Structure formats: structure tokens, C-alpha cells
Amino acid sequence: MSSITRSPWISFFNAGGCNGCTLECFACFNPRYDVTRFGMELKASAKHADVLLVTGIVNKHNAERLKNIYEQLPEPKRVVAIGACGVSGGLYKKSYSIAGPVDKIIPVDIYVPGCPPRPESIIDGIVKCLNDKRTK
Amino acid sequence: MHTTIYPIGPQHPSLKEPIFIKLHVDGSRIIKAEFNLGYAHRGVEKCSEGYLLDSALHAVQRTCGICSQCHSMAFLRTVEPMANIQPPTKVYLQRLVIAELERIHSHLLWAGIMAHEIGLDTLFMYYLKQREHVLDAFDELTGNRVHHSCDVLGTMKRSFGKKEIDFLLEKLQTIEPEITELRRVMEKNEVIVSRFKKHGMITKKLATELGLVGPVARASGINYDVRQNDPYMAYAIKELKVKPVIRTEGDAWARSIVRCDEVFESMRLIRKACEMIDPNEEIPKKKNLFAKDGSGFGRVEAPRGENFHFVTIKNNKIARLKLRTPTLANVLSYSRILENESITDVPVIVMSLDPCISCMERVAVIKNKKEEIWTSHELFEGKKHD
Numbered sequence: 162m163s164s165i166t167r168s169p170w171i172s173f174f175n176a177g178g179c180n181g182c183t184l185e186c187f188a189c190f191n192p193r194y195d196v197t198r199f200g201m202e203l204k205a206s207a208k209h210a211d212v213l214l215v216t217g218i219v220n221k222h223n224a225e226r227l228k229n230i231y232e233q234l235p236e237p238k239r240v241v242a243i244g245a246c247g248v249s250g251g252l253y254k255k256s257y258s259i260a261g262p263v264d265k266i267i268p269v270d271i272y273v274p275g276c277p278p279r280p281e282s283i284i285d286g287i288v289k290c291l292n293d294k295r296t297k
Numbered sequence: 298m299h300t301t302i303y304p305i306g307p308q309h310p311s312l313k314e315p316i317f318i319k320l321h322v323d324g325s326r327i328i329k330a331e332f333n334l335g336y337a338h339r340g341v342e343k344c345s346e347g348y349l350l351d352s353a354l355h356a357v358q359r360t361c362g363i364c365s366q367c368h369s370m371a372f373l374r375t376v377e378p379m380a381n382i383q384p385p386t387k388v389y390l391q392r393l394v395i396a397e398l399e400r401i402h403s404h405l406l407w408a409g410i411m412a413h414e415i416g417l418d419t420l421f422m423y424y425l426k427q428r429e430h431v432l433d434a435f436d437e438l439t440g441n442r443v444h445h446s447c448d449v450l451g452t453m454k455r456s457f458g459k460k461e462i463d464f465l466l467e468k469l470q471t472i473e474p475e476i477t478e479l480r481r482v483m484e485k486n487e488v489i490v491s492r493f494k495k496h497g498m499i500t501k502k503l504a505t506e507l508g509l510v511g512p513v514a515r516a517s518g519i520n521y522d523v524r525q526n527d528p529y530m531a532y533a534i535k536e537l538k539v540k541p542v543i544r545t546e547g548d549a550w551a552r553s554i555v556r557c558d559e560v561f562e563s564m565r566l567i568r569k570a571c572e573m574i575d576p577n578e579e580i581p582k583k584k585n586l587f588a589k590d591g592s593g594f595g596r597v598e599a600p601r602g603e604n605f606h607f608v609t610i611k612n613n614k615i616a617r618l619k620l621r622t623p624t625l626a627n628v629l630s631y632s633r634i635l636e637n638e639s640i641t642d643v644p645v646i647v648m649s650l651d652p653c654i655s656c657m658e659r660v661a662v663i664k665n666k667k668e669e670i671w672t673s674h675e676l677f678e679g680k681k682h683d
Contacts, residue, residue: 174308175315177337180655181362181443183313184406188432191425205309217655222335223315226307246339252359256340277362277443 164294165211165237168200169287172210172234176227176263178217181277182244186214188280196284207233212290214283215263218246218253224260231267239290242269243283245276270295300328303640307336313410314654318631318647322640330635332628338658345618350376350450350588353615357606360620361656362443363406366392366399367599368620369448371606374529374595379610380588382451387578389531390570391453394465395438395445396597397563397570402431403600404556405476407651408483411553414644415492423479427472434468437461452581459576466571469564480557493550497634497646500547507633510626511602512559513650516544516551523598536569549649556651587613599623601651624650624657 175183189196190203204210207230219227231240242263245251250262263269270293273286300321307315315336321329345356357372358365370392377384409424432442438461439447439454447454455461483489499509504517514521522541524532531537542558544551592609602623609617627650635646 175313175337175655177315177339178655179359179362180314180653181359181365184362184443187313188425188429191429192422193426193429207308217337218339220336220339222338223307226315226336230308252356253339253341253344256344258338258340276359279442 165239165291167291168202169211169239169291170202170204170209171212171214171287172204172207172230173214174207174216174227174230176215176217176223176247177220178244178246182216182247185277185280186216186243186283189283194280194284196287199288201287207231208235210234211237212239212241212287214241214243214287215267215269216243216247218250218256219260219263219266220258221260222258224266227263227266237295239270239293239295240267241271241273241283241286241290243273243278243286245274248272248274251276268295298323305643312647314652316652316654318643320635320640320643325640327635327638327640327643330632332631334628334654334658336658337655342618342620342659346615348615349613350380350586350610350615353618354448354450355446357618357620358444358446358448361622361653363403363653364399364599364601364604364656365444365446366395366448367597367604368606369446370396370530371595371597371599371604372608373448373450374597375593375606375608376588376610377451379591379593379608380450380586382586384451385578385580386531386534387456387574388451388453388580390574391457391580392448393531393537393570394457394567394574395435395447397567398431398434398438398465399445400563400600401560402428402435403651404560405431407556407648408479408553411645411648412489414648415488417488420479420482423475427475427479430468430472434465437464449583450586452583454583456578456580457574457576462571462574462576466568469567473564476557476560480554480560483553483557489553490550492642492645493548493553493649494546495548496638496642497549497552497649498547499630499634501545503630503633504547507630508626509602509630511599511623512542512552512555513602513627513630515541516555517547518543518545523596523603527596529595529597531570534573536573537566539566549645552649552651592617601653601656602626620656620659622653622656624653625659628652628657 305318317333319331405428412420439445524539605621607619
């Protein structure tokens with residue numbers, strides 16, 4: 162299995178979160194944190210990306226869409242689950258409309274906990290994807 | 298006439314949140330727009346049921362990442378009278394400071410995304426840069442950048458001292474000239490004016506018909522602001538009276554200018570409130586509170602408009618929570634204002650209403666396909682909840 166070594170391109174999917182983690186993901190691309198200088202670029206379509214950031218707990222309506230988007234990512238692909246909801250279910254663990262945390266739907270490589278995590282930890286999570294062979 | 302169906306979403310470059318828009322187009326002209334929601338529904342109301350008041354407050358704040366303080370203020374405005382507690386003025390002033398800072402950060406983010414939608418990515422970055430200063434102020438005042446979680450029943454977690462207030466005022470000093478310049482760009486730039494003017498028109502009549510709220514209604518000439526019409530907490534103090542920003546054009550451009558001007562109004566309120574806060578005054582410690590059984594409602598002005606909470610309490614626990622967020626009131630107007638517009642203007646029109654989908658996703662259960670009508674008595678006594 163191959164691995165991504167540098168300049169990961171990033172796609173992003175909000176699977177039903179509260180926007181908090183979405184904001185912090187976008188904060189990574191603002192002039193203060195500016196991950197573009199490391200060669201990371203935000204891509205609108207998953208077909209152009211190496212790393213998929215998923216925020217929020219996945220609800221039943223969204224689970225099928227998330228699977229579709231995951232299949233569109235070209236190999237080698239990595240998935241980062243962001244926020245307490247995406248990692249474990251958080252506050253909405255027992256809700257009626259939930260299909261599960263992200264790793265119940267698609268394989269996840271890196272978990273970034275927090276409500277919401279700071280941009281520093283999100284960047285750290287993405288960097289940990291690099292040079293890391295997938296075990297699953 | 299041949300119509301083509303053009304789907305947008307749930308994941309799309311121009312959308313930051315999952316929503317599905319189905320456009321029926323003839324050439325590039327939109328004939329009909331349909332909306333399919335439910336991609337961000339996670340059962341906030343149901344998840345809050347059964348919690349004690351303090352824990353429920355925590356859950357309510359997680360409804361939205363952009364306006365979490367407004368949700369907690371609406372909840373507290375409902376629950377504090379039921380628990381028979383009156384926080385001191387300093388707590389009210391501190392809540393006002395956080396809520397108005399949140400309005401600044403929300404409007405700056407919105408203005409940035411609006412610039413991004415028409416391809417002005419440099420302007421987007423300028424707005425985000427200024428927004429970081431506001432987030433710094435949040436970090437200093439509450440310890441969190443996004444979900445502030447600084448409220449508790451009857452008081453706040455931190456008391457603002459001289460150091461915090463000085464930091465806040467210094468940050469406002471830093472962003473004010475920059476935002477003035479960015480507002481000038483929003484008002485005068487030829488690209489922006491040609492893309493925003495006369496698009497997404499909402500007349501005063503239509504806005505009244507659809508019951509629109511917030512900056513969208515104010516840009517159509519409706520003088521309605523909960524802070525002014527039904528003052529709550531520190532807004533009831535004479536010096537902190539809000540002057541709503543009203544425009545009459547009713548297009549996307551008017552909505553941008555209303556939001557830009559509201560930022561300056563918020564800054565004025567924060568400065569005034571900071572003058573009134575006594576840095577040495579101590580705020581009360583957190584206490585265990587017991588609320589009597591019953592129902593109540595409260596509303597506040599969130600960055601996007603009126604935010605309404607209805608709470609029923611039984612045995613000191615939440616028995617029913619109902620949220621009506623501003624986007625729920627505004628989102629219905631899309632199918633009306635998208636008609637006869639060009640498909641290239643869809644991102645501008647959709648974003649000009651500043652939708653917050655995650656706030657809005659509610660569910661209604663229709664039993665036996667029969668319409669149920671609740672009288673105000675039933676609604677208030679909570680009879681149908683049993």
C-alpha cells in the first residue's frame with residue numbers, strides 16, 4: 162500500500178455537524194494559519210483530493226452520500242474525523258436520526274477530538290496522515 | 298417548453314453546509330426551485346429532553362457553532378424567570394458583550410463567504426483575517442474560540458477584569474479601520490455592485506407575507522429587531538438602546554450593507570457596555586437551582602434574526618424543548634426569490650440570506666396524515682406532550 166508523502170489536497174464534508182468544526186477547518190486556510198504554504202489546498206470536489214475531512218455526526222440521511230464521496234476519492238486516500246461528534250458521537254450519541262460516528266460508515270485514519278478542535282490540532286491531524294501507511 | 302433539472306448539493310463547491318437544491322431550468326433561467334432538507338438533522342430537541350437545566354444549557358449551546366451564545370441567551374431568558382433568579386447587571390452586560398462580539402464574527406464570516414461566492418478570494422481572506430481578531434477576543438474572555446460555553450444559570454463562568462476588557466477594546470481598535478475600508482469596498486466595488494444589485498429582490502410586501510426576520514427583513518424596510526421591540530437583559534438599559542439599521546432596496550446589496558453597518562452598531566454597544574462594567578465587581582458563584590414545573594418561551598435577536606425557544610420543565614428536567622431559529626423563518630423565501638433569476642446568480646442569492654442549515658433542521662411528525670391544530674392553551678400547558 163502506498164502513502165501520501167507531501168502536499169495533500171483536502172476535501173471537506175459536513176455530515177451533519179453544528180458548523181463549529183466547519184469554521185475551524187476553514188480557519189486553517191485563513192491568513193493566520195495558512196496551510197496553503199505547506200502545499201495543502203482546499204478542493205471542492207472529492208475527486209481532486211487526497212484527504213477527506215469529515216465533521217459532525219453522520220445522520221441517516223447523509224450516510225449514503227458520505228459513502229459515495231468516499232468512493233470518489235482517488236487512491237491512496239485518507240480520512241480525518243473531526244470533532245467530538247465525528248469521533249465518538251458526542252452529545253448526539255443516542256439520537257434517533259443518527260447512523261453513527263464517522264468510523265461506522267467509512268474507514269477513518271486519524272481522529273481529532275475536541276468541541277471544536279483548534280486549527281492547530283486539525284493541521285496536526287492532517288500532517289499525521291502523511292507518510293503513514295494505512296493499516297485497515 | 299423543455300425544462301432541465303439541475304441538482305446542487307448536498308456537497309457542492311458553493312455550499313458550506315449540506316442542503317439539496319433542485320433547480321428546474323430553461324436555458325439558464327430558473328423556473329422552479331425545490332429544497333430538500335434533513336442532511337444536518339441530528340435531533341437537538343429530543344437530545345436535550347430529560348437533562349437537568351445546567352446540562353440542557355450545554356446541549357442547547359451546541360445547536361449552532363456560529364451563534365451558540367444566542368441560543369444560550371434565549372434559553373436563559375426562558376428558564377431564569379422560571380427558576381426565579383435575577384442575575385446582577387454585570388452578568389447581563391457580560392452576556393451582551395459576548396453576544397455582540399458573536400454578531401461581529403458572524404457578519405464578517407458571512408461577508409467573506411459572500412465575496413468567495415463571486416470569486417473575490419482575496420477579499421474573503423481579508424475578512425477572515427479580521428475575524429481572527431474577534432476570535433482572539435473570545436479566547437481571552439471565555440477561553441474558547443467557537444463554542445463559548447460561558448453562561449451558567451444565574452451567572453457566568455468568568456468575571457471580566459481590567460485585563461480582559463483592555464484586551465477586548467484593543468482588538469476593537471485594531472479591526473475598526475480595516476472593517477471601515479472593507480465596508481467601502483462592499484459598497485463601491487464595481488464587481489460587487491453589479492453582482493449584488495437588483496438580485497434576489499424581496500419587497501416589503503413579500504417579506505411581511507413570508508414573515509422574514511433579521512437583517513433580511515431590515516434590508517426590505519421592515520423595522521423589526523427583538524433588541525429594540527422586546528428588550529431583554531442588558532438591552533433594556535437606556536444607554537444600550539439599539540438603533541436598527543434599515544434599508545429599503547431589498548436586494549442582495551442592501552442586505553450586505555445592513556450587515557456591514559450592524560457590525561459598527563455592535564462595536565458601539567460593546568464599547569458602551571465595557572464602560573459600564575465594573576472590573577472589580579465579583580459575580581455570584583454557581584448554585585444548584587430548582588425551577589417550578591411549567592412552560593415558558595423567550596426570544597432574542599441572533600445574528601440572523603429572531604431566535605425563539607419554548608421550554609417545558611417537569612421535575613427540574615426538560616420535558617420539551619422547541620427551537621425556532623431565524624433561518625427557519627427565512628429559508629422558505631428561497632423558492633419565491635430564485636424564480637426567474639439566472640442560474641449564475643444562485644450562489645449569491647442563496648448566501649445573501651445567510652442560511653445556517655445546522656441551526657434550522659427540525660422535524661415534524663404527522664400522524665394519520667391528519668392536520669393537528671393546537672390551541673394556545675394546549676401549547677402553553679403542554680397537554681399534547683404527555
